[in-house]
Each structure stands twice: as structure tokens, then as C-alpha cells.
Amino acid sequence: MNFSPCSRSPSIWLLLVGVLNAALLVHAEDRPLRDVIDSEISAVWQREKLTPAAPSSDAEFLRRIYLDLAGIIPTYDEATAFLKDQSPDKRQQLIDCLLDHPRYAQHQADLWDLILFGRNPPGFGTDKREGIQNWLKEQFAANRPYDEMIRDLLRAEGNSVEQGPPMYYVQFRNQPEDLNEKVTQTFLGVQLQCARCHDHPFDDWKQTDFFGMAAFFARLTVVEVGKKDNIAMYVIGEKNSGDVLFTGPAKDQTPGKKGEPIKPKFLLGGGLDEPALPEGYKEPKLEEKKPPPPPTFSRKDKLVEWIARADNPYFARAIANRMWGQYLGRGIVHPVDNLSPANEPSHPALLDAITIWLVEKKFDLKALTRELLNSNTYQLSSRGTSGEAQPMWFQHARVRPLSAEELGESWRIATGYDEATKDKPPEKTPSRFRPLNRDYVVRFFGQPNNGTGDFQGGLAEHLYFNNGELGSLLLRTPGSLLGTIINKEMSGDERIERLFLQILSRPPTTAEREKFIEMVNKKDVEDRVNDLVWALLTCSEFRFNH
Amino acid sequence: MAVRCNPGEHFSRRALMQSALGVGAGGVVMNWGGLTQTSLADEVRKQKKHCIYLFMNGGASQFETFDMKVGARTGGPFREISTNIPGSRVCELMPKLSQQMDQVAVIRSMKTSQVDHPGGIYLMHTGYQPTPNVRFPEFGSIVAKYHGTEQTDLPNFIKIFGHGDAGSGFLGPRYQPFGIGPDGSLPTFSGSNMAAEKELRRHEVRAFLEDQFAAAHQSELARLHRESYEAARRLGAARKTFNIDDEWEKNRELYGDSAMGRRCLLARRLVEAGVPFIEVGQSGYDTHGDNFTGHRGLVPSMEHAWAGLMTDLKQRGLFDKTLIVWAGEIGRTPSINNRAGRDHYVRCWSAALAGCGIKGGQMYGESDTEGVEVKSNPVTEGDFFATIYQALSIDPKIENYTGVRPIPLAPFGSKVVSDLLG
Numbered sequence: 003m004n005f006s007p008c009s010r011s012p013s014i015w016l017l018l019v020g021v022l023n024a025a026l027l028v029h030a031e032d033r034p035l036r037d038v039i040d041s042e043i044s045a046v047w048q049r050e051k052l053t054p055a056a057p058s059s060d061a062e063f064l065r066r067i068y069l070d071l072a073g074i075i076p077t078y079d080e081a082t083a084f085l086k087d088q089s090p091d092k093r094q095q096l097i098d099c100l101l102d103h104p105r106y107a108q109h110q111a112d113l114w115d116l117i118l119f120g121r122n123p124p125g126f127g128t129d130k131r132e133g134i135q136n137w138l139k140e141q142f143a144a145n146r147p148y149d150e151m152i153r154d155l156l157r158a159e160g161n162s163v164e165q166g167p168p169m170y171y172v173q174f175r176n177q178p179e180d181l182n183e184k185v186t187q188t189f190l191g192v193q194l195q196c197a198r199c200h201d202h203p204f205d206d207w208k209q210t211d212f213f214g215m216a217a218f219f220a221r222l223t224v225v226e227v228g229k230k231d232n233i234a235m236y237v238i239g240e241k242n243s244g245d246v247l248f249t250g251p252a253k254d255q256t257p258g259k260k261g262e263p264i265k266p267k268f269l270l271g272g273g274l275d276e277p278a279l280p281e282g283y284k285e286p287k288l289e290e291k292k293p294p295p296p297p298t299f300s301r302k303d304k305l306v307e308w309i310a311r312a313d314n315p316y317f318a319r320a321i322a323n324r325m326w327g328q329y330l331g332r333g334i335v336h337p338v339d340n341l342s343p344a345n346e347p348s349h350p351a352l353l354d355a356i357t358i359w360l361v362e363k364k365f366d367l368k369a370l371t372r373e374l375l376n377s378n379t380y381q382l383s384s385r386g387t388s389g390e391a392q393p394m395w396f397q398h399a400r401v402r403p404l405s406a407e408e409l410g411e412s413w414r415i416a417t418g419y420d421e422a423t424k425d426k427p428p429e430k431t432p433s434r435f436r437p438l439n440r441d442y443v444v445r446f447f448g449q450p451n452n453g454t455g456d457f458q459g460g461l462a463e464h465l466y467f468n469n470g471e472l473g474s475l476l477l478r479t480p481g482s483l484l485g486t487i488i489n490k491e492m493s494g495d496e497r498i499e500r501l502f503l504q505i506l507s508r509p510p511t512t513a514e515r516e517k518f519i520e521m522v523n524k525k526d527v528e529d530r531v532n533d534l535v536w537a538l539l540t541c542s543e544f545r546f547n548h
Numbered sequence: 549m550a551v552r553c554n555p556g557e558h559f560s561r562r563a564l565m566q567s568a569l570g571v572g573a574g575g576v577v578m579n580w581g582g583l584t585q586t587s588l589a590d591e592v593r594k595q596k597k598h599c600i601y602l603f604m605n606g607g608a609s610q611f612e613t614f615d616m617k618v619g620a621r622t623g624g625p626f627r628e629i630s631t632n633i634p635g636s637r638v639c640e641l642m643p644k645l646s647q648q649m650d651q652v653a654v655i656r657s658m659k660t661s662q663v664d665h666p667g668g669i670y671l672m673h674t675g676y677q678p679t680p681n682v683r684f685p686e687f688g689s690i691v692a693k694y695h696g697t698e699q700t701d702l703p704n705f706i707k708i709f710g711h712g713d714a715g716s717g718f719l720g721p722r723y724q725p726f727g728i729g730p731d732g733s734l735p736t737f738s739g740s741n742m743a744a745e746k747e748l749r750r751h752e753v754r755a756f757l758e759d760q761f762a763a764a765h766q767s768e769l770a771r772l773h774r775e776s777y778e779a780a781r782r783l784g785a786a787r788k789t790f791n792i793d794d795e796w797e798k799n800r801e802l803y804g805d806s807a808m809g810r811r812c813l814l815a816r817r818l819v820e821a822g823v824p825f826i827e828v829g830q831s832g833y834d835t836h837g838d839n840f841t842g843h844r845g846l847v848p849s850m851e852h853a854w855a856g857l858m859t860d861l862k863q864r865g866l867f868d869k870t871l872i873v874w875a876g877e878i879g880r881t882p883s884i885n886n887r888a889g890r891d892h893y894v895r896c897w898s899a900a901l902a903g904c905g906i907k908g909g910q911m912y913g914e915s916d917t918e919g920v921e922v923k924s925n926p927v928t929e930g931d932f933f934a935t936i937y938q939a940l941s942i943d944p945k946i947e948n949y950t951g952v953r954p955i956p957l958a959p960f961g962s963k964v965v966s967d968l969l970g
Binding site for chain 1 (some may be wrong): 679680681682703713721724726735736737738739740741742746749750753754756757758760761762764765766767768769770773774776777779780781783953
């Protein structure tokens with residue numbers, strides 16, 4: 003294996019030994035990765051003397067997998083069909099089916115939009131980013147290899163509206179230091195922010211590492227080249243000159259002191275070989291609304307090449323760990339974007355094994371997802387005794403809050419709103435949150451949002467539940483849940499069955515049947531059913547994926 | 549389970565809640581005053597201190613308030629008036645406050661690092677400059693964390709026409725601010741028109757479902773979800789605290805008949821009801837044009853309300869436990885531009901503190917003759933917040949973790965300005 007630009011640090015050698023061991027682990031019996039996962043995870047349960055939770059029930063699995071892969075709950079018909087299905091490999095079939103469903107690409111694009119931008123990205127113009135959102139969807143629909151996808155993202159060719167990727171840089175316009183923090187954290191799992199102001203207190207990073215990486219971005223410039231459908235189109239240009247200036251530790255800085263220009267340097271590696279500029283070079287003036295000419299030598303492209311190499315010790319490991327965290331609730335290194343030596347993995351051999359497997363499969367994220375979801379570990383019940391939302395030893399499934407998009411779209415399925423309105427002529431640009439107000443849903447449920455975020459109850463979301471707009475989901479027309487339930491032909495028992503299957507994707511328990519039978523047999527049944535529907539739409543069982 | 553000391557774990561929500569001080573096992577606490585971590589936490593709580601942040605959005609001018617340069621080329625048209633402290637003078641726009649300056653400590657040597665509004669607002673709410681990777685909490689969230697009580701009817705951090713959107717940052721949604729409108733109105737969806745009987749019926753159905761889920765899952769998330777649902781219900785019961793109409797008539801004179809007066813009266817009611825942190829905002833100070841007309845319109849209602857608030861707090865025995873912080877996000881230039889305006893300026897500007905043991909009756913720090921540079925005793929944003937925390941009996945060196953990174957309440961290297969503390 004060749005680690006050319008970065009062969010000097012001892013930590014690389016440690017990593018290399020680990021990866022070789024992991025290669026043996028994967029190749030020893032040529033076992034499927036899912037089996038390697040289960041044996042590594044259960045070995046640690048034995049060491050820690052832990053009893054794992056039982057396997058998930060079909061209903062538990064069903065709701066979890068729909069939300070994790072498609073970002074929505076199953077419909078009543080989908081739920082009943084799956085629960086009735088007797089075939090032994092029905093879980094595997096459902097995983098395959100959802101991986102090829104258009105919703106898969108949509109949901110992954112939603113997650114990556116949040117990874118790349120968050121809810122409130124900096125930078126003028128970044129709130130309208132359908133270009134890159136569509137681009138992300140296309141990447142996942144085509145199952146683009148992750149390294150190719152990230153290379154295209156960071157090369158940022160084309161414009162921010164018709165192609166998309168340049169929008170990533172727009173949020174860090176003229177801020178090479180901020181951009182550097184974000185790129186190294188997101189794609190390499192390396193957090194350099196401490197080293198921005200002082201040498202890192204417990205990692206190896208020096209301030210010069212920070213500025214050496216930031217130097218790759220110092221010459222980028224955001225240029226607006228016109229508008230399409232009233233949305234500004236940006237392209238990313240790169241100048242031939244310009245440097246980041248390093249002023250030394252923050253405590254030694256004084257006003258007016260100019261820093262030293264810093265040359266680009268790869269993390270843990272050498273400097274960049276770059277041709278010298280001609281004597282007395284003068285940067286040409288940018289023409290307005292025109293894409294700038296490409297540079298004679300692109301620092302950015304050199305960095306992109308280095309970042310997305312299969313043998314970059316951070317790149318593959320960071321995505322392997324992130325994917326694990328996405329489905330298992332926490333990273334093997336947690337948080338997922340901090341692969342610092344001070345932040346040890348809980349299952350080091352397993353992380354190495356997944357990393358090397360992913361590199362061998364040429365960064366096929368869908369294939370990795372398939373292995374993760376078919377593991378017994380993923381398919382454990384979340385009914386455990388530890389009470390932890392994200393158990394470190396993965397002895398039961400994690401519990402995570404639904405994102406704003408997941409809630410908005412799942413509420414429509416649960417109430418039959420989609421079914422009841424499917425023949426209505428579509429609006430020009432139907433809101434994903436219809437009939438609810440996007441601003442409210444995103445404000446109250448937008449964060450935490452990445453599927454692995456911590457959650458604490460907020461007062462505001464309950465005010466919204468209690469007094470907000472949920473009532474507008476409750477249609478009474480044919481196809482809607484209430485329209486179906488209030489049908490006189492239905493017995494009380496059937497009504498309860500329908501309510502639970504359609505909203506919570508499971509049949510009611512005996513206790514629930516007994517508790518609610520009277521309610522749904524009342525004369526003023528609609529009012530009572532409304533109470534029950536409201537409670538089902540807002541209770542913890544709906545609010546979380548478990 | 550084996551004990552693992554993974555620094556990332558120091559920030560688990562559970563650790564935060566189990567430890568009153570919010571520093572999980574292994575968190576570093578510098579023990580000022582020799583108190584242990586636990587007893588310090590108890591001490592902090594026992595003192596039940598409050599903080600009201602009078603936030604001047606846009607950046608009030610030091611030259612039209614506390615640091616006049618009468619006679620200087622760019623001093624502006626207003627006159628100085630004497631105060632109840634011999635030799636100390638303030639702007640004529642502040643007649644009520646001038647008679648209570650023995651209670652107020654003015655800092656005339658603020659020197660901060662963010663010259664525009666978004667950065668300045670962030671800085672003057674968190675003590676830190678904005679950075680892409682760390683979501684710093686507002687000091688309201690920090691005060692809510694150390695002086696707040698769980699299971700109260702009212703939120704621990706309330707903003708009445710507040711500004712800034714840093715929120716609780718890495719401290720998490722538990723310490724999120726609860727926002728009240730400029731006219732004191734409750735946020736969207738606070739009100740319910742439902743019949744009490746129906747509300748109770750819905751509540752019972754929901755409680756049954758939550759009990760079942762909790763029995764099977766013992767999930768911490770579900771517990772938090774349920775707790776905040778209960779808090780939302782309790783807020784309904786506490787709604788009357790926000791209705792100041794029954795008290796307004798007899799306090800109109802004291803606070804001044806203005807929106808700012810009503811906000812300050814509401815803040816006092818909330819302090820009385822036990823809320824540890826309230827921000828009261830006033831907007832419109834970004835006077836790049838017509839600075840003097842602007843301040844003539846804004847300062848009188850603000851200073852009247854502020855003076856009334858101090859009188860009222862004193863009469864109720866709350867002044868010694870309530871810190872009043874007065875500041876904007878920036879100061880304004882010594883020079884006057886061609887639109888009779890003053891622009892943004894952070895090299896030398898003013899802020900003020902009162903109550904809660906602040907040594908009033910002083911003008912701390914000095915600006916030079918034209919107010920261009922700090923002449924003595926500069927106070928950075930870090931020093932400012934360190935002093936605030938210290939006044940509230942919260943050790944500014946306490947660290948919270950975001951990921952593996954320890955973050956002290958006030959930025960590393962900040963100094964408490966002990967001359968300001970009694």
C-alpha cells in the first residue's frame with residue numbers, strides 16, 4: 003500500500019497495522035461483512051458481560067427501516083402486507099426494495115444537505131440551494147461511489163443552480179480558514195479548529211497544519227454569473243496568486259501586525275510542489291458576470307485529489323464511521339466527525355474492517371448500507387434496560403428523533419392526507435411540508451436533525467403539537483384516515499386496529515384495545531377519534547425512530 | 549458496564565443533568581474560593597440570582613449616553629447633566645437614571661472584536677466570536693443552567709423582544725430561550741382555545757400511550773419528550789404571569805408609558821416569579837443617519853424604564869439578587885458622518901452593570917479626549933462576561949465540553965474586573 007504524501011507520522015503506521023489486521027479479519031473466511039459485524043459486536047458484549055436485547059419484532063423492524071432508508075413511515079397497505087408476509091427472507095427483500103426506491107435517494111440527499119450545510123448555513127444566497135439538493139439526489143439515485151461524489155463536490159465545476167456543487171463553497175465565501183475547518187472535519191474527521199488559534203492541546207496538530215491546509219483554499223473566489231428563474235448562479239473561480247497569512251498564536255497577536263504567507267501543506271505530509279509564478283505576476287481583473295479563467299495551477303484540485311484518495315488514512319475511515327453512525331445511532335468513533343487519537347474507537351478492529359471493505363468495494367455506499375442493515379446488530383430491538391438513546395456497545399437499537407422532513411411527510415401518511423389528496427391537481431411547487439407551514443415545522447423540529455444528533459424535549463414543539471396546525475392534516479374526505487374510520491360499517495375493534503396500523507405501523511396491544519374501545523364506540527365518535535389521533539401523532543412512539 | 553473515559557462522553561446529556569454544575573466526570577473545574585465542585589453548585593443554586601439583560605440592538609452611542617465628549621469637535625449637540633454622584637456626569641437624555649447613578653457601574657473602556665451586527669450580537673450574547681465548528685451558548689442559557697430550576701412552570705431563559713440567535717448552542721435545547729414579542733405577547737401557539745374538559749381528555753389518552761412506551765423502552769429521549777410536554781401544559785397555568793395589564797396602571801409612572809417600560813415591568817414580574825434570566829431588547833440604535841434624532845427618540849423611554857426597574861426591584865428586595873446588564877453589540881464612531889450619523893465602533897465604547905453586588909457609583913476605565921482609544925483599563929468581551937458570571941456567583945472558568953473540546957464559560961484568558969464587584 004502506498005501512503006505517499008503522508009508517510010512520516012508514526013500514527014499512520016499504527017493505522018496501517020490496524021488496517022492489515024482488519025484485512026485479515028475480512029478475508030480470513032471470506033465472510034460477508036454483516037457476519038464480521040455481528041461477531042465483533044457480540045465478542046465485546048461477552049467482554050463487557052452484557053446481555054443484548056431481543057431481535058426486533060417485524061413491526062419494529064418495518065417502521066425503523068422505512069424511516070432509515072426512505073425517511074417516511076410505511077402506508078397502511080405496506081404495513082399490513084409486510085406483517086402478513088410469511089416468507090423467511092422478507093426483511094432482506096424489504097431492505098433491497100427500499101434501497102432501490104426513489105425515496106432512498108431523497109432521504110440520503112436530505113441527510114447530506116444537513117451534513118454539508120446545516121439548517122442555517124452562512125453565506126448570502128445559500129438558503130436557496132435546490133441545485134445542490136437535486137445534485138445530491140442524483141448522486142444517491144445513481145449510487146455514485148463516495149470518493150467520486152466528493153471529488154465532484156469539491157472540484158465544484160459548473161454553477162450552483164444548474165449543476166449544484168459550487169454552492170458548497172458559497173457558504174464560506176472569502177473565508178478559507180472557516181472552509182478548511184469544515185472540509186477537514188466533514189470529509190476527514192479531523193478537527194483542526196483548536197489549531198487555528200494555538201497548537202492543539204492534545205492532538206498533534208500545530209497551527210502551521212491548520213494554515214497549511216487553509217492555504218489550499220486561499221485563492222478561491224465566488225463569482226455570480228447571472229440568474230436563472232430569479233435565483234443567482236454562482237461559479238467558483240481560483241486565482242493564480244494569494245495566500246493565507248499566519249500571525250502566530252492568538253495571544254501574541256497585536257493590532258496591525260501582518261502575518262507571514264503560508265504555503266499549502268497536506269496534513270501529516272509534505273508541502274505542495276507548485277510552480278513559481280512569473281516575476282512580477284499581476285492578477286487579471288475579473289470580468290463581471292463572467293466565469294473567471296481557470297488557474298494555470300490549481301491548489302484546490304491538488305487538495306481534492308489528495309483528500310479523496312483511497313489510501314488517504316482519514317478519508318475512507320471517516321465515511322465508514324459516519325455510515326455506521328447513521329444507522330447504528332453513534333459512531334464507532336463518536337462523535338462521527340472526530341477521529342482524533344484522543345477519541346478512541348469503541349470497536350477498533352471493526353472500524354478497520356469496515357474501512358477496508360469499503361475501499362475494496364470502491365466506496366459503494368449502498369452495498370455498505372445493505373450489509374449494515376442486514377446485520378443482527380442493526381435488527382435488535384430497542385426495548386432495552388440501559389435507557390441510553392445511543393448505547394455505546396450496541397446491545398440494543400438506538401432511539402432517534404424524526405427530522406422535520408420525516409415528521410412532516412410521515413404525518414401525511416399517518417392521517418391519509420396524501421391518499422385523500424392524490425387526485426387533486428398538483429400545485430406548481432408543492433411544499434414538502436404541506437399542508438403545514440414549512441417555517442414552523444423546520445423551526446420546531448429542524449434540529450437535531452442528522453439522525454445521530456442528541457435530542458432533548460423542547461417546550462416549543464409541544465406548544466405546536468397542542469395548539470398548532472396539526473388539525474389541518476385531519477381531512478374527512480375519502481381516502482383520509484378519519485374518512486375511513488368514521489365509516490359506519492366498521493366495528494370499534496376494526497377502527498382501533500386501523501388507527502394503530504396506519505399511524506404507528508403496528509397492531510394495537512390488548513391493553514390498548516380495552517382502553518380505547520369505548521372511545522371509538524361513542525356517539526360523538528369523530529370528536530373522540532380526533533383525540534386519539536392527536537395523541538398517536540404526538541406521542542413518543544411516533545416522535546422517535548426506535 | 550466498564551468505565552471508559554472517552555472525552556466525548558463528558559458531554560453526554562445525562563452527565564450534564566446528573567451533575568448540577570454540568571461538568572461530567574473528568575470535567576475540569578478551577579476551584580476559585582476553594583469550594584468543591586458539588587458544594588459550589590449547591591452554593592450557586594442557593595443564592596437564586598437573576599439577570600436582566602437590557603440589550604440595545606443596533607449599538608447605542610456612548611457619546612449620547614455615558615461617555616460624553618462635550619466641547620470636542622465631534623461631541624454632538626447634547627448637554628451633560630450632573631448625577632447623584634459628585635463629579636460624575638451623563639447625557640441630558642437620562643434625567644431619571646442620573647439620579648440613580650450611585651447604583652450603576654459604567655464601563656467606559658469596552659474594547660471588543662466584532663464590528664458588524666451579526667458578529668457583534670453573537671459576541672455580546674455569548675462572549676465568543678462566531679466560528680463554524682462550535683455553537684457557543686448565549687449567557688442566558690448559562691445562567692439558566694446554573695441558576696435555573698427544573699420542573700418550573702416558567703421557562704428559565706426568557707427573551708422579551710430579544711435579539712441574537714445563538715440560543716443554547718452546545719448546552720442543548722433544555723436551555724433554549726423562550727421568546728416573547730415586542731409587545732409582551734406570547735409566542736405563536738402558546739394560546740389554546742380548547743375546552744378544559746377536552747384538553748384533559750386528550751391528555752389522558754396521551755398519558756396512557758406514553759406510559760406504555762416508557763414501560764417498554766425506559767428511553768431517556770421519551771422521558772425528555774414527556775417532560776417538555778408537561779412543561780408546555782404547566783405554561784398554560786403560568787400564562788397569567790405574562791399579563792401585566794392589571795399592574796400596568798399603577799406602575800405607568802414609574803416605568804414610563806412606553807413599550808420599553810412595559811417590557812421592563814414584565815421582566816420584574818418574571819424575576820419575582822423565579823425566572824433566572826430575562827433579556828429585554830430595544831431596537832433602532834443603528835443610527836448611521838440622524839444619530840442625534842435617533843437617540844433623542846430612543847434613550848428617554850429606555851432610561852426611564854431602566855430607572856423604574858431599579859426602583860421597583862429595590863422596593864421588593866430583589867435588587868441585591870438581580871444583575872442588570874446594559875449593552876449593545878457595538879459602540880458608535882467618535883466621528884460624525886455626512887448624514888449626521890455615527891457608524892460602528894468597537895475600539896472604545898461603553899456598557900453598564902447594576903445590582904447583584906455591583907459596586908455602583910463608578911465610571912470604570914477611561915477613553916481619550918475624543919473617545920478614539922481606550923486610555924486606561926480596557927475591558928474585552930471576555931472580561932465583561934467573566935465579570936458578569938462572577939457577579940452571579942458562577943465561576944467563569946467552569947468548562948463544558950463540546951465533543952472533546954473543553955470550553956470555559958468566559959473565553960480562556962479573560963479577567964474578572966474585580967473593581968466592579970462589591
